[in-house]
Amino acid sequence: xxxxxxxxxxxxxxxxxxxxxxxxxxxxxxxxxxxxxxxxxxxxxxxxxxxxxxxxxxxxxxxxxxxxxxxxxxxxxxxxxxxxxxxxxxxxxxxxxxxxxxxxxxxxxxxxxxxxxxxxxxxxxxxxxxxxxxxxxxxxxxxxxxxxxxxxxxxxxxxxxxxxxxxxxxxxxxxxxxxxxxxxxxxxxxxxxxxxxxxxxxxxxxxxxxxxxxxxxxxxxxxxxxxxxxxxxxxxxxxxxxxxxxxxxxxxxxxxxxxxxxxxxxxxxxxxxxxxxxxxxxxxxxxxxxxxxxxxxxxxxxxxxxxxxxxxxxxxxxxxxxxxxxxx
Numbered sequence: 001x002x003x004x005x006x007x008x009x010x011x012x013x014x015x016x017x018x019x020x021x022x023x024x025x026x027x028x029x030x031x032x033x034x035x036x037x038x039x040x041x042x043x044x045x046x047x048x049x050x051x052x053x054x055x056x057x058x059x060x061x062x063x064x065x066x067x068x069x070x071x072x073x074x075x076x077x078x079x080x081x082x083x084x085x086x087x088x089x090x091x092x093x094x095x096x097x098x099x100x101x102x103x104x105x106x107x108x109x110x111x112x113x114x115x116x117x118x119x120x121x122x123x124x125x126x127x128x129x130x131x132x133x134x135x136x137x138x139x140x141x142x143x144x145x146x147x148x149x150x151x152x153x154x155x156x157x158x159x160x161x162x163x164x165x166x167x168x169x170x171x172x173x174x175x176x177x178x179x180x181x182x183x184x185x186x187x188x189x190x191x192x193x194x195x196x197x198x199x200x201x202x203x204x205x206x207x208x209x210x211x212x213x214x215x216x217x218x219x220x221x222x223x224x225x226x227x228x229x230x231x232x233x234x235x236x237x238x239x240x241x242x243x244x245x246x247x248x249x250x251x252x253x254x255x256x257x258x259x260x261x262x263x264x265x266x267x268x269x270x271x272x273x274x275x276x277x278x279x280x281x282x283x284x285x286x287x288x289x290x291x292x293x294x295x296x297x298x299x300x301x302x303x304x305x306x307x308x309x310x311x312x313x314x315x316x317x318x319x320x321x322x323x324x325x326x327x328x
Contacts, residue, residue: 003041005074094118163264193221194219245293
């Protein structure tokens with residue numbers, strides 16, 4: 001049997017839902033059929049990918065390895081289909097760049113609904129995306145600026161602030177003792193292993209400052225956030241995550257007490273006209289996912305007026321651009 005995209009999609013569904021029954025329902029197939037498919041995949045790959053128990057399915061070490069490779073492949077396959085359909089339609093492309101965000105799917109869907117033809121370029125480096133906009137390789141970029149680590153924003157670009165300060169959360173195993181509380185003190189996670197992606201502009205520096213301010217020194221692993229999700233689900237690590245992150249049966253998302261880590265969300269283009277053409281759709285998409293995330297929705301409901309305002313406020317040009325506030 002050759003491994004196919006549908007097999008990878010099945011594995012991710014099992015990992016995301018935590019059970020064969022829920023995964024089968026999500027995929028629209030019968031559970032016995034999915035169980036048979038999983039056995040064949042495991043035979044092909046040489047070992048069990050999930051531990052089955054009455055509480056559900058948890059990835060084995062081999063399963064975590066396969067999932068860490070499968071998720072990016074599925075993302076690339078989806079992007080291939082989107083770009084191929086756009087090319088076949090013959091419309092002018094809107095070249096969109098972005099760092100990771102749950103709002104992306106809704107944003108692209110709204111742009112297409114308004115007759116635009118977006119293609120997507122993902123990059124963990126906000127600075128790289130801004131440079132691509134300046135160089136004409138992208139038309140617009142949606143990026144985040146980690147608090148205390150200002151981006152290198154070319155003065156020629158036009159910017160709008162989507163959210164002045166988005167508080168970052170923590171994802172942890174659902175059975176972690178700290179997950180019983182609506183917000184987590186960093187001291188409760190001092191004995192855990194953390195996984196941080198050092199390739200995200202400014203993030204590692206900001207996390208180190210956060211640890212120093214809280215007087216904790218946890219063990220830190222470096223890795224991408226797809227891998228981190230798989231390790232969080234099995235209790236291996238905890239990790240920083242966006243507040244719009246959707247909880248899973250095996251993973252909880254909690255606020256950090258005092259909101260010690262934040263980012264500013266920015267949209268960049270070479271002209272105000274380009275910004276005006278994409279911003280309303282992004283604002284709608286972000287508002288939608290923000291209200292669907294329990295931890296973030298509660299924070300927004302209690303936040304002082306304007307703290308997490310969604311709005312098309314332009315950013316001043318050049319050296320007058322206000323810096324993000326630094327962490328202690």
